Amino acid sequence: MPKDSPIDPYLPLHGNRGYRVLHYDLDLEYKVASNRLAGRAEITAEATDPAERITLDFGDALAVSKVVVNGSRPAKYAHRAGKLAITVRQPISPGATFSVVVQYAGAPRPVRGPWGDIGWEELDNGALVAGQPNGAPSWFPCDDHPGSKARYRISVTTDSPYHVVANGALVRKQVKASRTTWVYEQAEPMASYLATVQIGDYELRSSGRGLIPMRAVLPAALFGEFEHDFARQPDMMAAFIRLFGPYPFADYTVVVTADDLEIPLEAQGISIFGANHCDGMRGSERLIAHELAHQWFGNSLTIGQWRDIWLHEGFACYAEWLWSEESGGASADELARAAWHTAARRRQNLCIGDPGPKDMFDDRVYQRGALTLHALRTVLGDAVFFALLREWTAVHRHSTVTTDRFIELAGRYGAGAEDGFWRRWLYEPALPDLPGSGRTRSG
Numbered sequence: 001m002p003k004d005s006p007i008d009p010y011l012p013l014h015g016n017r018g019y020r021v022l023h024y025d026l027d028l029e030y031k032v033a034s035n036r037l038a039g040r041a042e043i044t045a046e047a048t049d050p051a052e053r054i055t056l057d058f059g060d061a062l063a064v065s066k067v068v069v070n071g072s073r074p075a076k077y078a079h080r081a082g083k084l085a086i087t088v089r090q091p092i093s094p095g096a097t098f099s100v101v102v103q104y105a106g107a108p109r110p111v112r113g114p115w116g117d118i119g120w121e122e123l124d125n126g127a128l129v130a131g132q133p134n135g136a137p138s139w140f141p142c143d144d145h146p147g148s149k150a151r152y153r154i155s156v157t158t159d160s161p162y163h164v165v166a167n168g169a170l171v172r173k174q175v176k177a178s179r180t181t182w183v184y185e186q187a188e189p190m191a192s193y194l195a196t197v198q199i200g201d202y203e204l205r206s207s208g209r210g211l212i213p214m215r216a217v218l219p220a221a222l223f224g225e226f227e228h229d230f231a232r233q234p235d236m237m238a239a240f241i242r243l244f245g246p247y248p249f250a251d252y253t254v255v256v257t258a259d260d261l262e263i264p265l266e267a268q269g270i271s272i273f274g275a276n277h278c279d280g281m282r283g284s285e286r287l288i289a290h291e292l293a294h295q296w297f298g299n300s301l302t303i304g305q306w307r308d309i310w311l312h313e314g315f316a317c318y319a320e321w322l323w324s325e326e327s328g329g330a331s332a333d334e335l336a337r338a339a340w341h342t343a344a345r346r347r348q349n350l351c352i353g354d355p356g357p358k359d360m361f362d363d364r365v366y367q368r369g370a371l372t373l374h375a376l377r378t379v380l381g382d383a384v385f386f387a388l389l390r391e392w393t394a395v396h397r398h399s400t401v402t403t404d405r406f407i408e409l410a411g412r413y414g415a416g417a418e419d420g421f422w423r424r425w426l427y428e429p430a431l432p433d434l435p436g437s438g439r440t441r442s443g
Helices: 218-229 233-244 285-293 310-326 332-344 362-381 384-396 403-412 422-425
Strands: 019-031 035-047 051-057 062-068 075-079 083-092 095-107 111-115 117-124 126-130 150-159 163-166 169-176 179-191 197-200 203-206 214-218 251-258 265-267 272-273 299-303 400-403
Touching: 019 197, 019 310, 035 362, 051 095, 062 075, 062 083, 062 332, 083 095, 126 265, 150 163, 150 197, 150 400, 163 179, 203 218, 214 233, 233 285, 233 310, 233 384, 285 310, 299 310, 310 332, 310 362, 310 403, 332 362, 384 403
Parallel strands: 019 150, 214 251, 251 272, 299 400
Antiparallel strands: 019 035, 035 095, 051 083, 062 095, 075 083, 111 117, 117 126, 126 197, 150 179, 163 197, 169 179, 203 214, 265 272
């Protein structure tokens, strides 16, 4: 691939060549009242090519004050158009490990793009980060493409009344005067868009029983609705472990903001919901299932190119249907056939295997992705289909996946014997017929 070609044509200005990030160490101080963020990011990476110049993705809202490479004197840098370009004093050889420290400050704001405002966002009384797909550079310098996965330490200091959530395990909490420092460590590799910080007037609650610790962080005023609306989440977790394989992280946290949110948000080990998703009537339970499923499909198994987004959203959408049949609602087959009839009435001009950047979050990618999986399940049968999913999540745990790899693995289970299955479902706009005459419950 030519060096000047984009790493991902869906986000041609994001991602950087010449190195592989191993670890991010982020020290942040945030003032809620003034939306003021001061940060120190230490990035440890391994060079893959000879390097005299290093680039990072970093939004223009935050001003860089100092850059140091390998602990030497301050380095020369230029920060414009969403890129931080650093001149290295001594060339870095391939295979060598190096560090870059960036100090910065300013008023963070989301990155604007075709999908709206993405990234660090002020709330009425706090802040949240919604990073998918291009919002990570709104709050820290990074290599921002989904195939770049690294480990993280995230330290956030803010006013003591506020509760802070970030990815991974809370390893330290220190109160000093009117400020509290929260330190989280994410041991499993994580894509930059899945990194998050949530700050609000929240309280911590245990959120379930079972083998996987589950916590909730939310305003006290929402406790009653939450206890009802999220009561079946432990059963959901147990069902998905049986169907998809072991849960890929040490624990699971749900954050509910005091603000309404248009849609829930996924982060690694965390899902974020708005107050409007706690209605006391379980009106958002399918979304609860969807976000939990992303911990397998999206967070542990992460696509390397955004064109393969159906591997995230189609699987999470299908998990909604699986939870329905697991919990005594309509079967996945009933929901699939209803979704098929709805899709058949819609415009059919989208190939979900490569939908294009404008349409990669189109609902048709979600629905037809789920229909593709249901068609595959119908062809293979339940025992083989769920064995395939469990091997898929085991073989690629905490790594990068592609559609071709899924097709290859499915072929070992007998999928693809029917001529043109993948071409029709993923790479042609016309909606194929659903095979089979119907089924009942998941295996």
